[in-house]
Amino acid sequence: MKIAIIGAGAAGLTAAITAKQLNASLDITLFDSNISLGKKILASGNGRCNISNIHNGCDYYMGEDVNFASYALEQFHFKAFKTFCASLGLVLDIKSDGKVYPLSNEAKSVVNLFESKINALNITTQYDTVITSIHKKDEKFVIKSENESFTFFDKVLIASGLQAAPQLRSSEDGLSFAQSFGHTINPTYPSLVGLHVDSNYHHKLQGVKKEVGVSLLINGQKEQTLTGDVLFTKYGVSGFAILDVSQWASYYLSLYQAVDIEINFFPILNKNELLSKLQTVLSAQTQEHASVVLGGLLPNKLGAVLLEVCGFDKDIKAGEINAKQMRTLVNQLQHWKLEITGTQGYKHAEVSGGGVRVAEVDAKRYESKKVSGLYFAGEVLDITGKRGGYNLHFAWASGYLAGLSLAKGK
Structure with missing residues (x-):
């Protein structure tokens, strides 16, 4: 035969x-x-x-x-x-x-x-x-x-x-x-692949890598949440956590659905715990630029971008950030939303779906x-x-x- x-x-x-x-x-x-x-x-x-x-x-x-x-x-x-x-x-x-x-x-x-x-x-x-x-x-x-x-x-x-x-x-x-x-x-x-995002700042975070919580949102509804590392890149985001959520993200993109991810930079901390740590860091050097002082809590590139995304003056001093603004920073760090516009394609995908x-x-x-x-x-x-x-x-x-x-x- x-x-x-x-x-x-x-x-x-x-x-x-x-x-x-x-x-x-x-x-x-x-x-x-x-x-x-x-x-x-x-x-x-x-x-x-x-x-x-x-x-x-x-x-x-x-x-x-x-x-x-x-x-x-x-x-x-x-x-x-x-x-x-x-x-x-x-x-x-x-x-x-x-x-x-x-x-x-x-x-x-x-x-x-x-x-x-x-x-x-x-x-x-x-x-x-x-x-x-x-x-x-x-x-x-x-x-x-x-x-x-x-x-x-x-x-x-x-x-x-x-x-x-x-x-x-x-x-x-x-x-x-x-x-x-x-x-x-x-x-x-494409599946198990890096994701493209729509923002005017992700390229500024290129090279930043951190263990975070990642949630996948489809048409605004949370579909999946996991913990793993995320690497910011010139095109968007990668890392093991992104590869994991990319399977469903890519699938829903192929169906022309709205796909977003939400990043929690401190998944092991609740809101009050993170707020306390933020207050401790900012109070340490009140006359220093906040973007610099935030380096005691965040990867260096992230501090300046965080201030930008929250709409704060890039030269704001650590001691000038009030209680309301601190809560805004905490909320952003735990609910950092990015719109997914595409993937790195088949060339960079580990496998294909369908x-x-x-x-x-x-x-x-x-x-x-x-x-x-x-x-x-x-x-x-x-x-x-x-x-x-x-x-x-x-x-x-x-x-x-x-x-x-x-x-x-x-």
């Missing part, structure tokens, strides 16, 4: 290895547009490869129907994944927050072990090959690239990902293939409900994980189930 797998990323590699180990007679060809496998794996975790997370479940995912992922996450839970890694010779390092990395601390070691296993199993690799079309003829699949035609395959797995990180030759070709077979596509959007509608895919076999012998796995499906190894884990899990299905007879 001939099988084609489009995409040599996490999902495609897992599917190929799983299928071949279960059925050695399979003739599997792994296609990828890059000159080697696992390019996105190499880029994950800043080259360290945040490969999984011991805390898993549908709560860590988003999409039209996140429950679709439940069976895969149950069948290929972390212990199963750990066993799979051991079969490759890959030892894992589990961090206290649940994130999992290779013990080598290098994504390259992960890719090398996958490549070694692919070669050992005699799985054919067809790199530097951009697939242009897939169609079915007489119950067999025909795959065409820019320069060649490949025939005849009994089954095809589309695991080619989406458009995040196009510099790694990622694309939405898999969605075009799915549509050509009658599948419906949910709109895609994709093939999961209602049209079997949740246990990962086979198309529309076309027999056609399968999907990984990012091409409308399942997106949170930051922390969840996206890669869904890729492994969905690839595993697809591999089980590929190994079986027609």
Whole structure:
């Protein structure tokens, strides 16, 4: 039985290895547009490869129907994944927050072990090959690239990902293939990405980084609140807290909704506690410029901008700030609102949201409900994980189930 797998990323590699180990007679060809496998794996975790997370479940995912992922996450839970890694010779390092990395601390070691296993199993690799079309003829699949035609395959797995990180030759070709077979596509959007803001001062805060509370507001309604670091940039805001809220922010922006974030620079303090600290700082040097004295409480650049946003004279002395103005400063620090106008785009996104509608895919076999012998796995499906190894884990899990299905007879 001939099988084609489009995409040599996490999902495609897992599917190929799983299928071949279960059925050695399979003739599997792994296609990828890059000159080697696992390019996105190499880029994950800043080259360290945040490969999984011991805390898993549908709560860590988003999409039209996140429950679709439940069976895969149950069948290929972390212990199963750990066993799979051991079969490759890959030892894992589990961090206290649940994130999992290779013990080598290098994504390259992960890719090398996958490549070694692919070669050992005699799985054919067809790199530097951009697939242009897939169609079915007489119950067999025909795959065409820019320069060649490949025939005849009994089954095809589309695991080619989406458009995040196009510099790694990622694309939405898999969605075009799915549509050509009658599948419906949910709109895609960049996820886990920096956000653009509308203000006349954020560029003045470039480089300021602080642990804060961040709330996401959609059409003025608070939808999500979390704590993490925020980094102000020339274009807007980034940092782990922003990457986390960006998933929903980007999604709602794609629906043309009003999106704002509200920053609490002191999430562990209540209003009165912060007011007390502010009074202490300002009373220490009453004749000094307030923008300077505020450096005892805030990052240096933030003090001057805070005064500007609150409408105070930039040269106001610390001792000239009255009780009412102090309350204004406290309110601004705990409810600093920024309008989100866009994202840094797919080039800077870790993953893409949206994709093939999961209602049209079997949740246990990962086979198309529309076309027999056609399968999907990984990012091409409308399942997106949170930051922390969840996206890669869904890729492994969905690839595993697809591999089980590929190994079986027609």
